[in-house]
Amino acid sequence: MDTSCFTQTQLDIHNSVNKICAQFTDQYWAEHDESGEYPHELHAALAKDGWIGIALPEALGGAGLGISEATVMLQTISQSGAGMAGAQSIHANVYATQPIAKFATEEQRQIMLAGLIKGDYRVCFGVTEPNTGLETLKLKTQAVKEGDNYFISGQKIWISSAQVATKMVLLARTTPIEEVRKPSEGLSLFFVDLDKNAPGLELKRIKKMGARAVDANEVFFDNFRVPIETRIGEEGKGFQIVLHGMNAERCLLAGEALGLGYAALGKASKYARERVVFSRPIGQNQGIQHPLASAYMHLEAAKLATYHAASLYDNLSQDKSITTHAVGLACNSAKYLAAEAAFTACERAVLAHGGMGYSQEYHVERYLRECFIPRIAPVSREMIMNYVAEKALKLPRSY
Secondary structure, eight states, X not given: OOOTTOOHHHHHHHHHHHHHHTTSOHHHHHHHHHHOOOOHHHHHHHHHTTGGGTTSOGGGTSOOOOHHHHHXXXXXXXXXXXXXXXXXXXXXXXXXXXXXXXXXXXXXXXXXXXXXHHTSOOEEEEOOOTTTTTOGGGOOOEEEEXXXXXXXXXXXXXXXXXXXXXXXXXXXXXXXXXXXXSTTSXXXXXXXXXXXXXXXXXXXXXXXXXXXXXXXXXXXXXXXXXXXXXXXXXXXXXXXXXXXXXXXXXXXXXXXXXXXXHHHHHXXXXXXXXXXXXXXXXXXXXXXXXXXXXXXXXXXHHHHHHHHHHHHHHHTTTOTTOOHHXXXXXXXXXXXXXXXXXXXXXXXXXXXXXGGGGSGGGSHHHHHHHTHHHHHSSSOHHHHHHHHHHHTTOOOOOO
């Protein structure tokens, strides 16, 4: 990992996390990708050394660091060869808890976050729905209040780690959309127990192309009961609260994409140095060199955009010159650039290997399958371009 643009603290994080990740070989990740088995051992090792709470308050046992440092951690995990699967195994535990750390009561934080930081349980994030997709403000999952409880009915989709998580950060509609003045009103955020045996809850695993070691799921709620004390913040203000975690997630995913891209380039460069054809290493040929060099430069540019965005996010509350508008633009731009740079690096890594790039033995085919994740989620590349066109260039809204 190039040391430029990182603080000493961030470099220390990289070195420490990298030592943990070194225990998990390429073969470990290939086998877990093949079997779909969750990487419990990585989560346990990271929790043991306190890394799950890297961006959570010290008072709860966290490290009290920023999203910049969390992004370094997730880039390091991905770049170690764990790829998106390794990073995604703790991804939601880092970003989905940010709204809780900021908006929950002190009592709620103690109950909800302390055990997570210690690794006693895991959390997943329940926002996306099958019929609303990117239209978050049109979510249909309902939470109906009755006495001291809410009863939730609806469906969520693409919920990572729901099979192993025992908690969910859930966004649901507490006021029907036709009864609110603005679509952003009437949504509430909950931190619920994901008891698989509780009535009104059903999970269905989705078979997917990449990062198969981390489960993705459809989650069905049918009058699923959650106590009122699981609600975070004021009723109806959940969308504004959850936004605090969305920009953080864009930074983290950008870091994961960077790690994947650098890992792919590392494999390709090694192969190009060692593979001899026509009595010379193929890496001596400009037809191999130039695509890889170009991919490297795009990753380096995306790296600068990513850590610039993370720095803006971390300093928003202290630096009055930083606006939420600037943070949103930077975080979305970084996620887009890192995802595209990772795709290019992974594709060229496969091509540099020739026919062997198609083989599981060299791992780059796994990276290529995984690199579509940051291009698609949590918001598509096209929607980011819509956002940037509107917010930065003042062009008419297209959606």
